[in-house]
Amino acid sequence: MATYVLIFINIGQKMITNKLDTEFWVITDTHLIANQLHDNGPAFKQIQSTSQGKDLVYQEIALRAFCKFANEKKPAAIIVTGDVTFNGELLSAQRFQKIFSSLTDTKLFLLPGNHDIFDGWARSFSNDQQLYTKQISPTDWRNIFHESYDHAWATDSSSLAYSIQLNPQYLLLMLDTNIYGQKEALRSPVTAGFIGEMQLAWLEKQLKFAQKHNLYPLLFMHHNLYVHNPAVNHGFVIDNASSLSQLCQKYDVKLAFSGHIHAQNIVKPQPNIPTTEIVTSSFCSFDQAYGLVKVKKNQIRYQRQTFNMRPYLSAEEQKSYILTHxxxxxxxxxxxxxxxxxxxxxxxxxxxxxxxxxxxxxxxxxxxxxxxxxxxxxxxxxxxxxxxxxxxxxxxxxxQTLFDTTDHSNLNIQINFKEKQNE
Structure with missing residues (x-):
């Protein structure tokens, strides 16, 4: 009991905000490749043309503009649910952190995606050549994004998972659902996801703690809890989703955020699982979506937004037709x-x-x-x-799998939580 009291005091000290009414933003699958890793030559243009619709050329500009926007609106936090980098280039992760270090009143919290840690596809591009570039190790990840972990009240020694107390009501559980080795890889990244037994045990401890101290747990991960497309889901849904579902049921987890599929989609609670899962579409594709999450006492409202970066471009950048359109x-x-x-x-x-x-x-x-x-x-x-x-x-x-005939929107949703009584 004394241990839990001590931890409770610690997380109280590390709360992101003490306001019950606040907001945070969610983005995912930014796939940044640092500009210094390419010369926009033939090899890089070939990669861009086969990148499945991702923009690889202008993401540094887009993310800088997004940070300017955040400094104006001042959300409590920006949460990135994986695939921060294009293919796990160390320089790209360092560049991402440098860009977001410009945030003034907003905390940045990240979790890795399947393309981030020990990705054998990590490359730089020069003229018509693809060249090896250093990959991101788990230690690199913690060091580069140390501010995320500095705010954690608990971390998992077996993975890159950690937890954050947003405010007096909500505990954010940042999971690591990725499959990677202990050294630099020579092969393509593993698309599939899995949560190991040690991380599941760690997660259950956090859920027990949240339950004991009347905190609402929110899950964040890269891979999906549910099937979001009946034809395209292999490698996207966590391989042991049933184990995670059991914990969601046992501890009444109402809400999860994920990425990976690049598509905007919301799946409401399933039989015996109380969790709504929200996937925001990829930030580097389509229309630069981000999730605006408004938090109130016993209530969360999610709204998909699109980012118009034109007002946040520099005078020189405003001269570019591509950037202004x-x-x-x-x-x-x-x-x-x-x-x-x-x-x-x-x-x-x-x-x-x-x-x-x-x-x-x-x-x-x-x-x-x-x-x-x-x-x-x-x-x-x-x-x-x-x-x-x-x-x-x-x-x-x-x-046939692209149309949704359900009775809810994929763009917005409101989650209501039961009033919890203080012990």
């Missing part, structure tokens, strides 16, 4: 990504169906994919859909 540029990257593997015959014969598919795909990834059953039937009976399934059957089957 950045969302158009990001959408164009998506278009090029989706048409990259199509033959010229496909492109010529299927302009209508390609536009149809591209719009549906974009709406899915930005969370604007709700449709009622009547309109869905009309869509399946349309000429565009018939042509798509005829000429590109794989895309036709994938398209």
């Amino acid at each position: 950045f969302h158009n540029y990001l959408k164009d990257i998506q278009l090029k990504n989706l048409t990259h593997n199509m033959t010229q015959k496909d492109k010529n014969s299927g302009q209508k169906i390609n536009k149809f598919f591209i719009e549906a795909n974009y709406n899915y990834f930005t969370g604007h994919n709700h449709i009622n059953e009547k309109k869905l039937i009309q869509l399946y009976n349309s000429e565009q859909y018939r042509l798509l399934t005829k000429y590109q059957p794989k895309l036709g089957r994938y398209l």
Whole structure:
């Protein structure tokens, strides 16, 4: 009992804010590659063209602008749910920390994604060559982002997990769901996620503590607790999600935030699991989304927002058409990504169906994919859909997974917590 009292005093001293009404922001999958790691030459341009719609060229500018925006709005914290770097380059992590060191009234908390720690794909790019660059070790991660861990009241010795007390009501549990080795890797990063037994035991201790001291636990992780797309989920849902679900059920965990899939999606509580899971779409793609999380006594409201960086660009940056029309540029990257593997015959014969598919795909990834059953039937009976399934059957089957007929939004949600009585 004395130990718990001591810890409780410690976390009280380390609270991010003592305000019951506050807010924090969530971003994910920033995939920053430091500018010093490339010359924008042929090798780098080839990587950009095959990056699955991620912007790799302007993220330093975008993140600097985002920090200026945060300094104006002053959220209590910005939380990044993994894939901070493009492919685990040490210099990219150091650059990310340097950019966010400009925050004045906002704390930065990060957790790693599957591309961050000992990623064998870490490269620099010079002319037409890809060159080895130093990877991020777990020790590097803790050292670079030490301020996140300095604010922790508990850390897990078996992983990079840690916990933060946001305010008098909420405990933030930052999990490490990634699979990596003990030394630099030679192979591609592991897409799948897993929470080891020691980290699960550590997590349960934090949940017990939260329960004992009337704190609401919020989970943050890179991989997903739930299936967010019936066709594309292998490697995205944590391999031992059932173990995490049991803890969520046992300790009544109401809310989890994750990333990894790059798509905006909300899954409400499942049978015997009280947890709502929110995934915010990738910050380096689509329309620069971030999650605005407003915290009140016994209530949390999440709202997807898009960042307009134009007002926060320097005078020199304002001269760039791409930077002042950045969302158009990001959408164009998506278009090029989706048409990259199509033959010229496909492109010529299927302009209508390609536009149809591209719009549906974009709406899915930005969370604007709700449709009622009547309109869905009309869509399946349309000429565009018939042509798509005829000429590109794989895309036709994938398209069926992009529409959401649930009764809730993927853009916003309110979570209410039961009033807890002080002991």
